[in-house]
Amino acid sequence: MEKPQAKLPAGDAAPAPVERAARPKRQVLLCPGPVMTSLHVKAALARPDACHREPEFSELLSMVRAKLLHALGLGGRYTAAVVNGSGTAALESAVLAACEPPRKLLVINNGVYGSRIARIAKIHGIPLVEIRSPITERPDLNRVSAALKRARDVGTVAMVHHETSTGILNPVEEVGALAEKYRRRFLVDAISSLGAEKLDLAKAHVDFCVGSAGKALHGAPGLAFVLAAQEESARVLKLKPRSLYLDLGTMLQAQDAGDPPFTPAVPLIAAFHAALDELIREGVKGRTIKYRQRALFLRSGFKKLGLAFVLDEKIMSNSLTSLWVPKWLTYQQLHDRLKRAGYVIYAGQSELKGKIFRVAHMGGLLQSDLDGFLKSLKVVTAPPVAAANTK
Numbered sequence: 001m002e003k004p005q006a007k008l009p010a011g012d013a014a015p016a017p018v019e020r021a022a023r024p025k026r027q028v029l030l031c032p033g034p035v036m037t038s039l040h041v042k043a044a045l046a047r048p049d050a051c052h053r054e055p056e057f058s059e060l061l062s063m064v065r066a067k068l069l070h071a072l073g074l075g076g077r078y079t080a081a082v083v084n085g086s087g088t089a090a091l092e093s094a095v096l097a098a099c100e101p102p103r104k105l106l107v108i109n110n111g112v113y114g115s116r117i118a119r120i121a122k123i124h125g126i127p128l129v130e131i132r133s134p135i136t137e138r139p140d141l142n143r144v145s146a147a148l149k150r151a152r153d154v155g156t157v158a159m160v161h162h163e164t165s166t167g168i169l170n171p172v173e174e175v176g177a178l179a180e181k182y183r184r185r186f187l188v189d190a191i192s193s194l195g196a197e198k199l200d201l202a203k204a205h206v207d208f209c210v211g212s213a214g215k216a217l218h219g220a221p222g223l224a225f226v227l228a229a230q231e232e233s234a235r236v237l238k239l240k241p242r243s244l245y246l247d248l249g250t251m252l253q254a255q256d257a258g259d260p261p262f263t264p265a266v267p268l269i270a271a272f273h274a275a276l277d278e279l280i281r282e283g284v285k286g287r288t289i290k291y292r293q294r295a296l297f298l299r300s301g302f303k304k305l306g307l308a309f310v311l312d313e314k315i316m317s318n319s320l321t322s323l324w325v326p327k328w329l330t331y332q333q334l335h336d337r338l339k340r341a342g343y344v345i346y347a348g349q350s351e352l353k354g355k356i357f358r359v360a361h362m363g364g365l366l367q368s369d370l371d372g373f374l375k376s377l378k379v380v381t382a383p384p385v386a387a388a389n390t391k
C-alpha cells in the first residue's frame with residue numbers, strides 16, 4: 001500500500017524542467033490582435049488567483065471601467081461595460097442594445113467586419129438595410145445621406161471605424177453628423193482603432209462604441225467592452241433582454257452593483273488594468289503618433305521592396321497595411337517563410353483571400369522588430385531570377 005504523503009505535492013508552483021524547455025520562442029506578431037504585450041501586462045496575467053465575489057475584484061473592475069473612460073477622454077459622457085469574450089461578443093451586445101425592431105438597422109458595409117454587423121442583425125431578426133461599397137473604397141456619404149432621408153423606418157446606423165480586413169479608415173465623424181441630422185442612433189465598431197486613431201466619440205455623435213482589450217489598447221485577447229452614451233445607457237436599462245449572456249442592460253446594472261452575474265475573465269481584466277495604466281502614461285495622442293510613425297516607416301520600406309499597396313495611402317489606417325502577394329509566391333509560402341524567420345503576418349479574408357497579405361503594426365513592437373521584419377521580407381519576396389529578368 002502506498003504511504004500517505006506528509007506534504008501536498010508542489011502543484012504547479014514551479015514548472016517542471018520539461019515544461020520550461022517546451023516554452024515557445026518569442027515571435028513577432030504582425031497580426032491585428034492578439035498583440036505583443038508588455039512584461040507588466042504578462043505579470044498581471046500571472047498574479048495570484050482571485051475570486052470575483054470578493055471586494056478586491058469589484059474594485060479592480062470599477063478601476064478598469066473608470067480608467068478606460070479616463071484614458072479615452074470620455075469622463076462623464078459615456079459609461080463602460082466590460083464584456084467577457086472577444087470583440088464580436090461586445091459587438092453583438094451593442095447591436096442588441098442599439099436596435100429596437102421593427103425599426104431597421106442601416107449598416108454601412110465595406111468589408112468583412114461591416115458584414116459581421118449585418119450578420120448579427122440577421123441572426124437576431126433585426127430588419128436590415130445595407131449600403132455596400134467596394135472593399136477597397138470608403139463609403140459614399142451621399143448614398144448614406146440619401147438612405148437616411150428616404151428610409152424613415154431606420155432607427156440605428158452602424159459602421160466600422162477601422163475596417164481591419166483591408167486597413168481602410170472610415171469617415172466616422174461625417175457619418176455621425178448625418179446620423180445626428182436625421183436623429184438616428186449611431187453605433188461604431190472601433191475594435192481595432194481605439195488607441196490607434198484619433199476618435200472623438202462625442203463630436204462624432206456616437207451612441208455606442210465597441211472596443212477590444214487585445215488590440216491597440218495592448219491588453220490580452222478575449223476581453224472586450226461597450227462604451228454607451230449616458231442617455232443611451234439609461235434607456236438600455238429599461239429594455240427587455242433579448243439575450244441572457246449579452247444583454248448590455250444586465251451587464252451595466254451588475255457591474256455598477258459590483259455583482260457580476262457570470263464568472264468574469266479575472267486574469268484578463270487584471271491584464272487590461274495594467275495595459276490601461278500604460279496607455280494613461282503614454283496618452284492616446286502619444287500612442288497614435290507612435291503608430292503613425294511605425295506605419296510611415298514600414299510603408300516606406302515596403303515601397304523600397306517594390307511591394308504594392310491594396311489601398312490608396314490616403315485612406316489607410318495607422319495600424320495596418322495590406323499588400324498584394326507578389327506573383328511569384330503564394331500567400332502560404334510567404335507566410336511560412338516569414339514565420340520561420342520569426343514574423344507572423346496575416347492573410348486576406350473573403351474575396352481577398354490568397355491575394356493579399358496584411359501587416360499590422362499594433363501592440364508592443366520594438367523598432368528592432370520592424371527593422372528585422374523588413375530585412376526578412378526583402379529576402380523572402382526577392383523575385384526569382386527568371387521573374388526578375390521579365391520585369
Ligand SMILES: Cc1ncc(COP(=O)(O)O)c(C=O)c1O
Binds near residue numbers: 089162190191
Ligand atoms: C473591426 C473589427 N471588428 C470586429 C472584429 C472581431 O473581433 P474578435 O475577433 O475579437 O471577435 C475584429 C477582429 O479583428 C475587427 O478588427
